Amino acid sequence: MSRNITLSIFRYNPNIPGDTPRMQDYKLEEYSGMTLFVALNEIREKQDPTLMFDFVCRAAICGSCAMLINGRPGLACKTLTKNLPSRFTLMPLPVFKLIGDLSVDTGTWFRNLQVRTESWIHTNKKFDPNALEVRMSNETAEAIYEPERCIECGCCVATCITANIREDFIGATGINRVSRFLIDPRDERTDREYFEVVGNEDGAFGCVGLMACDDYCPMEVPLQKQLALVRRKMAAAGLKLDLKGMKIS
Amino acid sequence: MELAKNLQKTLNQKANPKTDLYVDLAESVTGIILVGFLWMHMLFVGTIYINNGVLFNSLSEGLDKYYLAQIGIPATVLVILIHIFMAGRRAPMRLRDLRIAWRLTKSLKHTDTWIWVGQVITALIIGIMASMHLWEIMTTWPIEATKSAHRVALDGIAFMGGFSIKYYLWFYVALLLAGEYHAGFGLYRIFVKWGWFERHKMGYVLKGITLIILFIGFGALYMFIRLAEMVPLGGALH
Structure with missing residues (x-):
């Protein structure tokens, strides 16, 4: 009909x-x-x-x-x-x-996010094209796969009141992105380095918990889980880190 | 790193990079303490159900005897003040932000976002009414069952044609609703942010607890009115 x-x-x-x-x-x-x-x-x-x-x-x-x-x-x-x-x-x-x-134009916003969160694997290991790929447990691979499913459509950012009123807030997609690297054993960044990136109001601690991102994500990425994970990790890191003299540039 | 984009932000970050963490933790911790306080408070008020307020009175005496009131009340006020500043910074305050938040909330028709609007509004209501409540209690100290009963049952000034309202009763109804709403959903929000429980199940549990507390509160108001009818002000309880 x-x-x-x-x-x-x-x-x-x-x-x-x-x-x-x-x-x-x-x-x-x-x-x-x-x-x-x-x-x-x-x-x-x-x-x-x-x-x-x-x-x-x-x-x-x-x-x-x-x-x-x-x-x-x-x-x-x-x-x-x-x-x-x-x-x-x-x-x-x-x-x-x-x-x-x-x-x-979501591109400029996401490009800025990539730079701010340094969204790439930070490692000092030299790449050897002839060596076998390093093994990863199935569990870890699946845990990384979930946040990785984000397609950067921007729905979570558009629906977030905090992101709407504070232009520096990296939004659910940004925190979700960081969570992916936090889980990845190949990324050698220390707690301190992660804390510099998201241990602040523009990152993990800026979320008010309205969860429109979680409810309206078209890819059904478990955003609440990832946001909470980063918040807990950053709180734990922040409480035990000695950040005196920490350089933020 | 682009986080420190300008001088102000660089200086803020350098002052103590962990401030944002402490502020966020303080918001959650004070929130949990206040929910604990409120629920405990309501359970104490609920003792009016038992033996016509004798237990209610002895609990009140206990507050004085063990210095719980002398230390507890200023401490609670301090926690409330910290909570106002910590949680208040989340709320949109500038006209521009208010407009954006309001327009988006109406457009999204998203339950959790609407609930948060309610949290902001109840926060304002509690801010005013809890202050009045505290003033009333402090100026008529100590707490006694008959005193409370007659306060709740007190009739307001008669308007034209003899119409009057029990303004204390309606005051408590409003404060109870606002307080329990704010506490229940506030705790839900904290759990959501820290991710300790599955949020939908958590929502049902907290709604259940809130309904029980509301039931206790409304029931206590009814018991007070009954007590006022039975015992005159200053009369002996038995």
């Missing part, structure tokens, strides 16, 4: 001088199995070629199509229109820089 749906979409292109933010309605006939990704493409093809939104993979892997769907963050490609009312709103994710309409 098909029904007519109305998409009320946020329109604003900051690059057009004099353009003002507004909501614009688009009517569409829904068919079975229609995702928001399909609906938006149909609108752009048949009704309005100026409509801006992002997508790449259409399979919940790339994280480009995150937006506020009827007020809640989600991936357009993973959302079936039949689960939405006949009239709903689409807004771009907050926090991130608006490119235009539903398109936001």
Whole structure:
């Protein structure tokens, strides 16, 4: 059974001088199995070629199509229109820089996060291409795999009040990222080095615990577990560390 | 490291890199202490159920005799003050932040976020009403069952047509609801942040405890009103 749906979409292109933010309605006939990704493409093809939104993979892997769907963050490609009312709103994710309409720049934000959290394996071991790969227990590998499933769509950041009002807060995705390296035995960073990165208000201790990130993560990454893990580890590290004369540069 | 982006931040970090940790710990620890205090307080009030307030009175005498009141009350006030500063820093205070938080909360329709809005509001209510409550108790010290009973049963000034409200009763109803809401969900929030328990199960357990405490509290108010009818102010309990 098909029904007519109305998409009320946020329109604003900051690059057009004099353009003002507004909501614009688009009517569409829904068919079975229609995702928001399909609906938006149909609108752009048949009704309005100026409509801006992002997508790449259409399979919940790339994280480009995150937006506020009827007020809640989600991936357009993973959302079936039949689960939405006949009239709903689409807004771009907050926090991130608006490119235009539903398109936001998550790249710059995440790039900054990579640098701040030093998201790479820190090791002094020399890489030997001929040696066998170092073994890792199945348990550890699975523990790393969970936070690693994050696709950096930005939903957790957009839905977090703290991230919305404090631009320095690294958000659930950032703390989750650090948790991945904390678990990884190949990363040789000391407690002190980790504490420098997330043992503060911009990191682990900035979280208020509203858990919208945990509830709305499209990949269902166990964010509460990872946030709490980092908080506990950092508290334990901070309480036993002697940080006198610690250099923060 | 980009954390220290400007002079102020660099200086803040250098002052003591562990301050953020201590502040965060202080918020959780004072919160747990205050929830413990409140639940204990309600259990003590609940003793009014037993032998018409004789146990209630002897507990009150015990508070004085063992210096629990003399030390406990200032200590609790101090913990409350620390908690206000530690937890208050989380709340959006600037108009800009308030607008962002409000708009997002309405948009998300997310239960836990709404509950947090309630936490902020009940915090303000408790801040005012607990001060009044403390003042009232301190100026009429010591605590006695008949005194409390007649306070709760006291009628307010009659308005036009003889309509009056028991303002102390409604005061306690409001303070009880705000206090238990804030304590129950506050403790839930602490557990969520530190991740000691599965959060949904934890939520049910804490809601259950909160309902029990509310039941004790409302029941105690009813017992006070009954006691006021039975015993005149200053009358002997038996």
